[in-house]
Amino acid sequence: MSREPSTQVGYADDWWLLLFAPAILWLPFGPFIMGTLGIWCARRPGRWPRRWSVLLPLEPVGVPLIALLLREPDLSDPVWRDDFLGTFYVLVLGDTVLPWVLGYGITRVTRALRARRSQE
Structure with a gap:
């Protein structure tokens, strides 16, 4: 009675795990990073803060979405559609866009109120 291992290690697809590690770390730390980038963009308007706000979350947010799209997207399948929309809502909107906007x-509101008070 031979027992085969449940996971196979050493195949060509193992490198994908290296791409998913930042995505796993993005879930707890991404909102704090994006909130900080939003503050940076509000305090110092310019090209570099906005560029970093787009480039920094590109890999940890893009890899899970690309992995879902590589599973042959079928919009008529409610399970695939729910998986994709859930991943999109949590990673893109919840962990990336909303903290940046906040x-x-x-x-910006704090700086406007301080400027208004100082003029009075």
């Missing part, structure tokens, strides 16, 4: 918006 950091940017709160910083």
Whole structure:
């Protein structure tokens, strides 16, 4: 009675795990990073803060979405559609866009209120 291992290691697809490690770390730390980038963009408008706000989350957010798209997308299948939309909502909107908008918006409102108070 031979027992085969449950996971096979050493095949050509193992490198994908290296791409998913930043995606796993993005879930707990991504909102803090994006909030900080939003604050940076609000305090110092320019090319570099906005460029980093796009380039930094590109790999940890893009890899899971690309992996889902490589599974032969079928929009008529409700399971695939729910998986894709759930991943999109959590990674793109919840962990990336919303914290950036909150950091940017709160910083801009705070600076506007301070400027208004100092003029009075």
